[in-house]
Amino acid sequence: MTHKLDLVLEQLARIEARQEAVEEFIEEMTPVATAMMGAGITTFADFEQRGYFEFAKEIMRAIDIVITTYSIDEVRFFTDNAVLILDTVRNITQPDVLNIIDEAADAVHDAGDTKPVGAWGMFQATKDDDVRKGMSVALEIVRQVGRAASKMQSGESPIRKPRTRPSHRPAAPQSAAAPVAQAAPTRQSAPTSHAATKAVDPGFVEDWTVEKAAEIAASIGIEFTAEHKTVIEWARADYIERKASPNVRRITKGSGCDTRTLYQLFPGGPGKNVARIAGIPKPGGCI
Amino acid sequence: MSQRKVSLIISKGGLDEIYPALIMANAARMSGIDAMIFFTFYGLDAIVEKKVDHLHVNVVGNPTSPIPTMLAGLPGMERLAANMMQKRMEELDLPGPREMIETLEASGCDIYACELAMQMMEIKEDSLLPQVKAVITAGDFYDLSVGAQIIFT
Numbered sequence: 095m096t097h098k099l100d101l102v103l104e105q106l107a108r109i110e111a112r113q114e115a116v117e118e119f120i121e122e123m124t125p126v127a128t129a130m131m132g133a134g135i136t137t138f139a140d141f142e143q144r145g146y147f148e149f150a151k152e153i154m155r156a157i158d159i160v161i162t163t164y165s166i167d168e169v170r171f172f173t174d175n176a177v178l179i180l181d182t183v184r185n186i187t188q189p190d191v192l193n194i195i196d197e198a199a200d201a202v203h204d205a206g207d208t209k210p211v212g213a214w215g216m217f218q219a220t221k222d223d224d225v226r227k228g229m230s231v232a233l234e235i236v237r238q239v240g241r242a243a244s245k246m247q248s249g250e251s252p253i254r255k256p257r258t259r260p261s262h263r264p265a266a267p268q269s270a271a272a273p274v275a276q277a278a279p280t281r282q283s284a285p286t287s288h289a290a291t292k293a294v295d296p297g298f299v300e301d302w303t304v305e306k307a308a309e310i311a312a313s314i315g316i317e318f319t320a321e322h323k324t325v326i327e328w329a330r331a332d333y334i335e336r337k338a339s340p341n342v343r344r345i346t347k348g349s350g351c352d353t354r355t356l357y358q359l360f361p362g363g364p365g366k367n368v369a370r371i372a373g374i375p376k377p378g379g380c381i
Numbered sequence: 382m383s384q385r386k387v388s389l390i391i392s393k394g395g396l397d398e399i400y401p402a403l404i405m406a407n408a409a410r411m412s413g414i415d416a417m418i419f420f421t422f423y424g425l426d427a428i429v430e431k432k433v434d435h436l437h438v439n440v441v442g443n444p445t446s447p448i449p450t451m452l453a454g455l456p457g458m459e460r461l462a463a464n465m466m467q468k469r470m471e472e473l474d475l476p477g478p479r480e481m482i483e484t485l486e487a488s489g490c491d492i493y494a495c496e497l498a499m500q501m502m503e504i505k506e507d508s509l510l511p512q513v514k515a516v517i518t519a520g521d522f523y524d525l526s527v528g529a530q531i532i533f534t
Contacts, residue, residue, distance in 0.1 A: 342411050343476070343484070353487035363413035380404050381475060 295366075299373030302330070310371045314362065322359055322371070325349045330372040339369050339377040386415040386529035388522070393534070394423030395439040396466065396478070402534045403427075403481040410488040415529070418485070419522050420513075421495035425502065428494060428510045433479050437463045479510075486512035491525075493517045 141147060160169070172179070185191070211219065219225045299306075307326050308318040316322070328349040332340045342365045346353045360367040369376045387409050391402045402418065409416040426432040440446040440453040440462045452458060470477065476484065486492055494509055494516045506516055517525070 342488075346484075353484050357410070357488045361413065363411055365411045367413075380408055 295376045297375045302373035307371045314367060316360060325351050325368060326372045329368050330374055333374040339374045341365055341377040341379050341381065343381055384415060388526035388529040388531045389418045390533045391418060391420050391424035391427065392422045394426040396436040397438050398534065399424060399427045399436060399478060403478060403485065406485055406490050407481065410490055417491040417525060419493045419495060421498045425494060425498055425504060427478055428492065428513050429504060429508055430510055433510065436478055438466050482510060482512050
């Protein structure tokens with residue numbers, strides 16, 4: 095019986111010791127905690143003072159506007175090209191670039207006071223060293239833009255390797271070129287019309303018949319009548335004899351059809367249309 | 382593809398200045414491109430009945446002239462040069478300016494004369510070639526050239 099009591103007493107003693115330890119801990123920690131809370135509150139108050147929370151609210155609003163304005167594809171494009179965009183922004187905001195832009199802005203500020211210059215005034219302006227330097231910078235910008243535009247046209251890859259630049263060189267020309275070239279990474283160069291028109295010349299068609307001629311005429315939108323037939327057959331015979339397609343002048347002289355009628359029968363270019371319908375190559379020459 | 386159109390202006394009177402423009406207009410018509418020509422100032426020589434067969438080539442003061450200017454300025458040299466060019470064109474069976482203008486009008490190219498220039502040079506409308514469609518002003522020219530590519534020679 096006393097054994098059990100001893101055990102219980104021991105237990106109680108241990109609990110009491112722990113309780114004391116906890117109380118001591120709390121006692122020591124309280125000032126620290128208070129100080130921390132105090133510091134925390136002060137900092138938050140400071141943030142509030144300096145507008146952090148207002149700012150954060152506005153950021154959230156900005157994000158909200160972006161999300162509602164742009165489609166997810168546009169945002170994806172943005173994020174895919176974030177490095178490029180930031181690179182360019184960094185380029186543009188180099189101190190020397192900003193300096194130049196600042197000075198240029200000054201000129202625009204004073205724009206109202208400047209007097210208009212005519213041709214003579216421009217000539218005199220080129221004697222000014224600053225004007226000369228400015229012209230060469232402007233030309234450099236134009237050159238860069240032209241280069242980038244040519245790359246765009248030829249379909250070259252628009253991804254530019256980021257360059258480290260020596261700080262004394264103005265970064266404006268290259269950065270002006272970069273967004274132009276990279277803004278359209280999937281754009282393809284448009285085919286020129288020369289290629290398109292050159293394609294339609296089947297040359298000499300061996301197995302040609304009058305029926306085929308009528309078909310070809312219909313495909314161009316020309317109704318094939320007896321008058322057409324006369325001209326076409328003459329043209330084909332002329333080609334076979336001379337091994338050269340007759341030009342419009344020769345057709346008017348040889349086929350018995352005068353210029354006026356010929357142009358009425360074959361609108362859209364009698365030279366090439368007669369050749370197409372007759373299954374002979376397009377005539378060369380200028381007359 | 383929308384219908385293409387060219388509007389040519391011929392303002393000078395040498396054969397070397399008129400002929401290329403006539404060829405361009407004709408080539409346009411042959412390709413199915415609408416064309417019109419506006420003759421003004423010395424270009425009017427090409428559409429005046431009495432002058433169209435007597436157009437001269439520029440040989441004096443012309444850096445590409447085959448005859449040096451000092452010789453080219455002598456009386457008769459210009460006529461000689463014109464005859465030589467005429468012969469060359471006949472060899473190649475090229476039509477002269479009159480025939481070109483007839484062909485152009487028949488092919489559907491509209492030919493106009495400049496009202497102001499006619500007043501300045503005192504040219505009457507009945508002295509013009511029959512192929513001339515109308516006498517118009519520069520403003521009319523622009524109205525007729527809507528959508529056209531204007532080529533000034």
